[in-house]
Each structure stands twice: as C-alpha cells, then as structure tokens.
Amino acid sequence: MTPKEILFNYWNFPEFKTPQEDIIQSVLNKKDTLAILPTGGGKSLCFQIPAIMFDGLTLVISPLIALMKDQVQNLQSKGISTTYITNEIDQNTIGKILDDCQNNKIKLLYVSPERLQ
Known part of the structure; x- marks a missing residue:
C-alpha cells in the first residue's frame, strides 16, 4: 500500500497535511529526517505510516x-x-x-x- 492508501485505510483522511507527505517520503527513502511541526501538526503519522510500511x-x-x-x-x-x-x-x-x-x-x-x- 502507498502512504496515502494507509492514511485513508487506517485514519480515513483523504490527504496529508503540509508537509507530512514530504516527511514520510524522506523517511521511506531511508534519509535521516528531522521534522518539527506544531502541536496538532500530525507528527505521529510521519513515523507511524513508515512503521506500517517497513x-x-x-x-x-x-x-x-x-x-x-x-x-x-x-x-x-x-x-x-x-x-x-x-x-x-x-x-x-x-x-x-x-x-x-x-x-x-x-x-x-x-x-x-x-x-x-
């Protein structure tokens, strides 16, 4: 499954918030990634979705x-x-x-x- 399919399948969200998709793609590309987002910015999905995929x-x-x-x-x-x-x-x-x-x-x-x- 793709990150978007996982997002919809598990969380029922059709789209990522900016910049979640870029962060997730960086993690999936196995790059060291530092993501600083505000409270409620969706940080957890940025590691949970790759965890499901890896x-x-x-x-x-x-x-x-x-x-x-x-x-x-x-x-x-x-x-x-x-x-x-x-x-x-x-x-x-x-x-x-x-x-x-x-x-x-x-x-x-x-x-x-x-x-x-």
Whole structure:
C-alpha cells in the first residue's frame, strides 16, 4: 500500500497535511529526517505510516506517558500491533513484550526514556 492508501485505510483522511507527505517520503527513502511541526501538526503519522510500511519493529521514545498510552490505544483500535514499556510495567510483562518484539508480533514499541536500559 502507498502512504496515502494507509492514511485513508487506517485514519480515513483523504490527504496529508503540509508537509507530512514530504516527511514520510524522506523517511521511506531511508534519509535521516528531522521534522518539527506544531502541536496538532500530525507528527505521529510521519513515523507511524513508515512503521506500517517497513518490515520489522519501530522503536518510539517518548517522555509523555499519557500521550504514549493514547497513541498505543488508538493504533491498537485500528488493528496495528503496538505496545509500550514504562516504569509502570512489571518485569514479567516486559519479558513477554520483548519476546513478542523478537518474534515480529509488534510493529511499534513505545518506550519511556528511563526504560531504554
């Protein structure tokens, strides 16, 4: 599927906001990409859509746990295999999450900075 098809299929939006499409294309071209957009500018789609298109796992590092949980819940509601690891998660659950990541069962893994270790 193309980025626009994914945008419509999962989010029901017919078009990207400026400059989302250029940012996504840069990521898909595997270029280092820095995108600075205002609140509500659609930053998340700029990594979520390539994550859906690429093979393997996409790691998302976010210090905002409430936003992380909201995005994970939203993606899961769309059938996209997504989860998160924060300090609230016990070691047994983290072990299962990491096993799922290794077995290609998770597409996006959100991690709080303090959990990177």
